Amino acid sequence: MVQAFVSGAGKAEEIVVQRKFHRAAWPALGAAVLFGASTPFAKQLLGGGLVASSPFLVAGLLYLGSGLGLTVLRMLRDRGWKPAGLRTQEWPWLLGAIACGGVLGPVLLMVGLSHTTAATASLFLNLESVLTAVLAWLVFREATDRRIVAGMVLIVAGGAMLAWSDQRVSASGIGPLALAGACLAWAVDNNLTRKVSASDALFVAGSKGLVAGCVNTGLGWAMGAVWPSMEWVSSALLIGFVGYGMSLVLFVLALRGLGAARTGAYFSTAPFFGVALSVVLFGEPTNAVFWAAAGLMAAGVWLHLTEHHAHDHAHMALSHGHMHSHDDHHQHSHDFDWDGSEPHAHMHQHVPLQHRHAHFPDIHHRHSHS
Numbered sequence: 498m499v500q501a502f503v504s505g506a507g508k509a510e511e512i513v514v515q516r517k518f519h520r521a522a523w524p525a526l527g528a529a530v531l532f533g534a535s536t537p538f539a540k541q542l543l544g545g546g547l548v549a550s551s552p553f554l555v556a557g558l559l560y561l562g563s564g565l566g567l568t569v570l571r572m573l574r575d576r577g578w579k580p581a582g583l584r585t586q587e588w589p590w591l592l593g594a595i596a597c598g599g600v601l602g603p604v605l606l607m608v609g610l611s612h613t614t615a616a617t618a619s620l621f622l623n624l625e626s627v628l629t630a631v632l633a634w635l636v637f638r639e640a641t642d643r644r645i646v647a648g649m650v651l652i653v654a655g656g657a658m659l660a661w662s663d664q665r666v667s668a669s670g671i672g673p674l675a676l677a678g679a680c681l682a683w684a685v686d687n688n689l690t691r692k693v694s695a696s697d698a699l700f701v702a703g704s705k706g707l708v709a710g711c712v713n714t715g716l717g718w719a720m721g722a723v724w725p726s727m728e729w730v731s732s733a734l735l736i737g738f739v740g741y742g743m744s745l746v747l748f749v750l751a752l753r754g755l756g757a758a759r760t761g762a763y764f765s766t767a768p769f770f771g772v773a774l775s776v777v778l779f780g781e782p783t784n785a786v787f788w789a790a791a792g793l794m795a796a797g798v799w800l801h802l803t804e805h806h807a808h809d810h811a812h813m814a815l816s817h818g819h820m821h822s823h824d825d826h827h828q829h830s831h832d833f834d835w836d837g838s839e840p841h842a843h844m845h846q847h848v849p850l851q852h853r854h855a856h857f858p859d860i861h862h863r864h865s866h867s
């Protein structure tokens with residue numbers, strides 16, 4: 498199979514690999530569904546009077562739900578606590594991701610939600626994918642093409658239309674600024690998390706939830722927030738576990754297979770799920786400008802989802818560990834007794850290889866482009 502690619506295999510083989518790589522989009526879309534659905538429910542939490550209160554406390558409880566739930570899942574899976582297995586050089590990336598995406602981003606989101614409708618906020622959050630891609634291309638040197646750039650232009654145009662059309666948002670300026678700040682914080686988080694995406698997704702997402710939850714809840718308490726009822730707390734923890742925790746686990750898995758820019762593009766479908774719930778369940782108002790902006794964003798997302806990227810490329814020697822099956826990129830022997838079960842995880846060596854097939858900038862395709 499590898500030799501076929503090296504010698505320039507036909508289109509049929511390339512289509513097979515393209516489909517295989519497109520399977521990596523499913524975790525990204527799953528993450529989008531869960532996070533998109535959480536936005537209107539989080540908006541409902543802001544309407545209970547408590548939060549006259551503190552966006553820090555709301556963000557903290559949402560992330561505590563994420564961190565506690567994922568930690569319990571990990572301990573059940575591993576039958577106790579086990580070391581994360583991160584290498585020394587990976588810890589700064591993870592800590593930076595926690596600070597940006599787990600502490601700063603949620604607070605800015607809560608501030609933005611308190612000054613906009615949930616439907617408008619849900620679509621405006623599409624800017625996260627744009628900023629993620631810009632950082633991936635300019636700072637982390639991830640590959641791009643004209644189709645992806647065109648999609649990003651449409652998404653930005655839709656976001657700008659939303660900001661200008663909402664009089665309440667335009668009057669204060671707080672809503673769009675806070676939401677844009679949240680998007681930037683999460684964009685930095687996405688690119689830093691990409692650096693550790695080969696690691697245990699439950700640990701990466703769970704540690705972010707625990708640290709961010711404790712920090713934000715502590716800040717809210719210190720600033721005098723009134724502690725809500727247990728019913729309210731339970732709702733926040735549940736929304737956080739599903740909409741933030743499980744969503745982030747799937748997002749990390751998608752980063753492993755797609756890279757930051759493409760994962761962000763797939764994830765940009767999240768606001769549409771939020772909009773659907775906001776309109777159908779909570780009766781949020783919409784207008785013609787709103788749906789025109791949604792159309793621009795939908796066109797941009799479609800360009801991303803229909804991308805095809807294939808060219809001759811070289812793999813350098815690489816040693817790392819992650820969950821894998823013995824496909825074209827994993828043709829190695831084992832220095833331990835192996836029962837043949839797949840997928841499985843262990844440290845393994847990749848030998849230099851040159852071939853052509855459809856691919857994304859996953860953990861095995863972080864090469865430069867001439």
